[in-house]
Amino acid sequence: MRFKEVRLSEYRNVQLQALTLEGRDAFVVGPNGQGKTNLLEALSLVTALRSFRTTQNRTLVRWGGGGEARLFFRLEHEQLGETELELSFKHGSKQVWLDGEKVGRLGEVLGRFPTVPFSSQDIQLLRGTPQARRQFLDLAIAAVDARYLDHLRKFHQALKERNRCLKERRPAAVRNAFEPTLAEHAAAVVRLRREAMAQLSRHLEEAYQTIATEDESPELCYLPNVEAEEPDAYGQLWKEHLERDQAMESTQRGPHRDDFNLRLFDRRAREYGSEGQQRGLVLSLRLAQARWFFERTGVHPVILADDILGELDPRRRQGFWNALLPDTQVIASGTELPRAEQSRPWAIWRVENGIFSPDAA
Numbered sequence: 001m002r003f004k005e006v007r008l009s010e011y012r013n014v015q016l017q018a019l020t021l022e023g024r025d026a027f028v029v030g031p032n033g034q035g036k037t038n039l040l041e042a043l044s045l046v047t048a049l050r051s052f053r054t055t056q057n058r059t060l061v062r063w064g065g066g067g068e069a070r071l072f073f074r075l076e077h078e079q080l081g082e083t084e085l086e087l088s089f090k091h092g093s094k095q096v097w098l099d100g101e102k103v104g105r106l107g108e109v110l111g112r113f114p115t116v117p118f119s120s121q122d123i124q125l126l127r128g129t130p131q132a133r134r135q136f137l138d139l140a141i142a143a144v145d146a147r148y149l150d151h152l153r154k155f156h157q158a159l160k161e162r163n164r165c166l167k168e169r170r171p172a173a174v175r176n177a178f179e180p181t182l183a184e185h186a187a188a189v190v191r192l193r194r195e196a197m198a199q200l201s202r203h204l205e206e207a208y209q210t211i212a213t214e215d216e217s218p219e220l221c222y223l224p225n226v227e228a229e230e231p232d233a234y235g236q237l238w239k240e241h242l243e244r245d246q247a248m249e250s251t252q253r254g255p256h257r258d259d260f261n262l263r264l265f266d267r268r269a270r271e272y273g274s275e276g277q278q279r280g281l282v283l284s285l286r287l288a289q290a291r292w293f294f295e296r297t298g299v300h301p302v303i304l305a306d307d308i309l310g311e312l313d314p315r316r317r318q319g320f321w322n323a324l325l326p327d328t329q330v331i332a333s334g335t336e337l338p339r340a341e342q343s344r345p346w347a348i349w350r351v352e353n354g355i356f357s358p359d360a361a
Contacts, residue, residue: 001113001299002329003043004082005074010065012038013354021331025344028333029359030351036333037119039356040304042071043331046085046113047301048143049094049106058091067091075113078299085113107150111143114293114301118308122282126270130259137260140289141196144296148192155185159251162238167249179238182254183231189255190224197222197260199295203288211280211319216264218281220288225257280316283308287323294325305332309339 007018013035019026028036037053044052051060061069071087086097096103103109124132142149158181165175201220208218228234237253238245245251262269262281269281293301303324309317317339324330330344338346348359 001078001302002076003073003302003331004076005072006039006043007070007072008039008042009070010062010067011042011060011069011071012062014038015062015065015354017354017356019349019356021347023345023347025330025332025346026349027338027346028331028349028351028356029335029337030333031335034351035354035356036351037306038354039351040117040306040331040333043073043302044115044117044304045071045087046073046075047115048110048139049087049096050139052117052119052139057089057094060089061091073113077113080112085109107146110146110149111297112299114143114290114297114299115304116286116290116293116301117304117306118283118286119306120308122286122308123279125285126262126273126278126282130257133260134256134258137193137196137258140200140292141192144293145192145196148189148196151185151188151192155182155189155255158182158185159254159256163250166245166251169246179235180231183234183238186226186234186255187229187231190226190258191229193255193258194222194224196292200285200288200292203291203295204284207287207291207323208281208284210323211284211316212277216277217266218284219263219266220285221261221263223259223261225255225259226253276313276316279312280319283312283316283320284323287320290328291325300325300328303328303330303332305330307332307334 002024003021005018005020008014009016028039030036041051041053061067067090069089073085075083075085077083084099088095096106096109098109125136138152142152158178161178162175162182165178197220204220205218208216226234226237228237234254238251241253262285264273264277264281269278273281290301290303309320312320332338337348349356350359
């Protein structure tokens with residue numbers, strides 16, 4: 001897949017801009033705070049209709065604008081040919097048009113336009129909270145598996161109802177009405193997460209070999225909060241922990257508490273990895289995601305690289321470029337022009353205060 005044209009209206013700090021992306025790759029250069037990351041975020045929205053930076057749609061709309069952000073994309077797609085996609089974000093809703101036709105069910109477009117964002121903030125996938133890692137996992141799997149998104153939504157809906165019952169001290173019969181649905185979707189979510197993590201781990205190992213200076217045995221380890229495979233096991237667990245759940249007024253065990261970790265030499269990279277190893281490992285996780293997307297969909301994901309390589313040594317930087325799949329479009333950003341080893345056919349764009357201009361030089 002490749003982006004060929006982008007038009008943004010009332011998006012973040014962009015009032016109205018149009019970019020024609022000639023050729024394959026584009027590099028956006030400019031000082032911090034001018035709109036580089038905003039552009040990459042806008043491009044990433046085509047995949048899961050959610051930002052990799054925030055869960056609040058209202059922050060996507062330009063402050064002082066008309067209350068609605070509009071995004072238009074013309075893409076070249078392996079399966080759909082030349083395609084037009086339009087997105088609208090308002091404070092409480094989002095809408096999608098595909099080739100001029102309004103999409104009734106947003107699930108119909110999820111994952112059809114894969115992108116993989118790389119950001120310096122990705123290091124939080126290793127150092128940050130379990131919530132950040134779950135969000136990564138949920139977005140990645142939902143982008144290629146509509147079943148997962150359906151199970152995840154229904155799990156969280158039932159979890160919300162059970163928690164309300166606990167908080168409001170509702171009768172057991174009311175609470176019990178939600179638990180079979182909660183258990184059914186909890187088991188499905190964990191099963192699909194386990195499958196995805198096994199596949200991502202294989203790709204992680206392959207990607208890391210191109211970045212590492214030696215064989216460092218990288219691993220991606222899924223850490224389910226509950227070791228249960230069948231719905232009945234979840235139902236029994238919640239009965240056993242009911243007293244604690246009532247005291248805390250929320251469900252304390254389940255997939256909403258899952259986590260994963262990244263390891264090197266069979267040790268947690270968070271504690272034992274060097275700075276270069278940690279950043280190389282997180283880059284490899286995103287590369288693994290790109291390879292997994294292609295494996296699952298047959299569509300080359302677009303790489304959105306937001307000023308990510310400055311803290312890597314030259315060998316690891318070169319390894320990153322070597323690890324990219326052939327025919328992959330890369331749209332990157334930085335405060336300086338690309339380094340010498342990034343010898344791709346870049347089209348250079350400069351940005352200042354949300355205004356993007358092609359660099360004729």
